[in-house]
Amino acid sequence: MSLFPLLDPLLPLVKAPAQYIGGEMNSVVKDHAKVAVKVALAFPDTYKIGMSHLGLQILYGLVNREPDMLAERVFAPWSDMEARMRGAGVPLFSLETKTPVRAFDILGFSLQYELSFTNVINMLDLAGIPLRSADRGPDDPLIIAGGSCTFQPEPIAVFLDICVLGDGEERLMELAKAVAELKGKFRSRRDYCRELVKRVPNLYAPNLYDVEYAMDGRLASITPNCDEAPLFVQRASVSNFETSFFPTHPIVPAVECVHERINLEVMRGCPHACRFCQAGMIKLPVRARSVETLVKYALETYHATGYDEIALTSLSTADYPHLEELMARLKQEFDGKKVGISLPSLRVNERIRSIPGILNTIRKAGFTMAPEAGTERMRKVIHKLIKDDDLYAAATAAYREGWDVIKVYYMIGLPHEEDADIDATCEAILKTSRCARESTNRDGELNVTVSPFVPKAHTPFQWEPMASPERFKDIRTRMHNRIRSKKIHLKVHDPERAYVEGVVSRGDRRLAPMLVEAVKSGCTFDAWDECFSYKRWLDIFARCGIDQAKHNFRERPDDEVFAWDHLDGGPPKRTLLRSRVKAETLAEAYTA
Ligand code: SF4
Incomplete structure (x- = not known):
């Protein structure tokens, strides 16, 4: 009908x-x-x-x-x-x-x-x-x-x-x-x-x-409550990622979309296990497709869609083991076809230094890096073990190869973060922009997105509280005071949406009536700035007896029973707890 x-x-x-x-x-x-x-x-x-x-x-x-x-x-x-x-x-x-x-x-x-x-x-x-x-x-x-x-x-x-x-x-x-x-x-x-x-x-x-x-x-x-339901639900993993189905004839949208490109999934899973990152845990194990298969998929999809951009997608494409070979093959196959190759935001590693050079041989798309934290101390705490030298070398190479603007992501409100870490993040941002001086004698345009940390299920930080509104306000002021360059476009996200996300991310079934009430009050499309209203959410929390502080600002004890303990989200809970304790030890051992 x-x-x-x-x-x-x-x-x-x-x-x-x-x-x-x-x-x-x-x-x-x-x-x-x-x-x-x-x-x-x-x-x-x-x-x-x-x-x-x-x-x-x-x-x-x-x-x-x-x-x-x-x-x-x-x-x-x-x-x-x-x-x-x-x-x-x-x-x-x-x-x-x-x-x-x-x-x-x-x-x-x-x-x-x-x-x-x-x-x-x-x-x-x-x-x-x-x-x-x-x-x-x-x-x-x-x-x-x-x-x-x-x-x-x-x-x-x-x-x-x-x-x-x-x-x-x-x-x-x-x-x-x-x-x-x-x-x-x-x-x-x-x-x-x-x-x-x-x-x-x-x-x-x-x-x-x-x-x-x-x-x-x-x-x-x-x-x-019945024999058929398992005590612990295991997660599925495709039996052979190399041969698993890939949509070589995707639907080509009728209206402008966020991405209009060939999404070539080169790898599934990420080898790094950053302590804040849920995707890094739940998508394990790491699996990569061969260059041969990816080139075949790219060509078939190109012929079926006419797209002029190929995005090499995964959680951490800089870790795809055959990246240089894949880029070279794609360049060869798409030579003269005006097809660009783009990479999602990249984890900083030694290899990232050479990526601008390789990317530029085809066609320029965005160049984005995700250092997340500005000090070695914080990077050890969150287990994002990247080196400043790699970050600056990659930025220098990107500006030299002709990128007018590059983009970086940072996080704030992380566990054990101190003012000195924020100051160092600001310094790293300024220094990244200065990397353009080598090739242009000017600071480079830099888009900086700074997001509040939200603790997520199945991560070593699932026990952690979120930072207070005062703390986020301080950080924001601190960053804006220190970063005054016209070349740096600093966007520090408000924590309000993160607080609502925080409540839902670690909530249990008792939130269901509140969510129904939220819908009745008009809370839909809350990822959209024009739709999100923190005031409306606060009214709903108050009406439904939701204590936001208990959800967001309570440090959970080690023996907390979580609403997701019966679901297989990757590493076992005891491993996550050990990792959390290690983060504490590292935070104390290092000064910012
Ligand atoms: S490198 Fe990125 S995707 Fe991988 S665990 Fe870290 S944050 Fe997550």
Whole structure:
């Protein structure tokens, strides 16, 4: 059933209507009557953001290559479109066939950011699907989720039927096959989930776990309430990354997106284990594709899309073992085709010194480095073991090779950070800009983004408190006082959004009613500056009895039971704790 007749009159009334139309190059339309299982792949943000996400393109391609399955896309409609849809009684629909998403067998959300949780709830509501798993019946789609936030999904656990933990490629296909066979057979959603977790590994069905709380309000335990649910849910890892599916025919967006390029995933996982970094933990082990395979994928994707940029993506592309060889091969293959090669933000290492030279042989794209901290002391504390010499050598090389502007990322409010560390960070920023003098006799343009540290699940810093508002204010003033160069564009993010993220990142199921209340109060698209209102969140916290200080400023004891202890997020908890203790020891041993 297509909603297009209802939708059509709304489109001229909203901004960027093309994002709701579908029909893009490489999108796939199949007959719903001829497949055994229908999957709606949902991204809880706009088309512009979701279409840039490689994971969505991978799963879309994988499902649609099966003759008896189909996948369509769903994005969160922007507020103007949502208001029109609600006014006209149009439920959330898929882009390809304008089918209501509640008519699919599976509705799968990609969870990449905690502040998109409210969008998930809002999308379920707009779809007319009961919000809570326990209230769903045999005709409702199975609501599943994948992505990094499924390693700590507890604040929205009651709204999800199943989380796929880890690499989704193989598990989604097994799950889809099981759903094709089992859909509609269970009156109870709980029984449906029991059968699914019995058949498919690496699935977490929150409603199969009971949560208990201690008298002091802390979490006491999360334990399975049936035989099928494992005590500890292991994460999935694709059996062979080299040969795992790569979308060589990705959908080419109809409207301008964040990234319009070939996302060539060269490596999965990161070898460095920085203590603040959740991605570095949950994506282990490190796996790299061969140059031969990557060049083949790049050529096929280029011919299928016409993109003129290839981004070599991974968590730490500077560590890809065959980087020089890959760049050389790509240069050879794309010679004369005006195709640029870009790298995401780079970890600083010895090799980074030569990267500007290699990159420049093809075409210039952005050059971004992520030193994160300005002193050796802090780098030891966070386990980002980079050298100043490498940073400055890379900056010097980038300016020399003709980059007008380079970009660096830092973090503030880190555990054990002192004023002297901040001062040294400022000095490092000034010195990086001065690296341009060697080739231009002037300071170089430098974009500096400084973000507040938010402790994340499954990291050695999961026990740590966040810095206070006063501390962030001091740091901000300190940095602005010290960095006055017109060439340096310093952006120090406010901690407000980080505080909301902090509450949700380490929260448990008791946050669910608060998140529903937040949606009712208009808190959606909170990653967007124009939508985020800290005041609104503070009102909701107050109304729902959420003590932000307890969530964000409490140092957790070693024996704290976390809401994610039953989920396999990489290194065991005892290893994380040892690493945290080591950070403390290092902080004391070194002076800033
Ligand atoms: S190098 Fe980057 S991706 Fe790797 S662990 Fe450190 S911060 Fe995370």
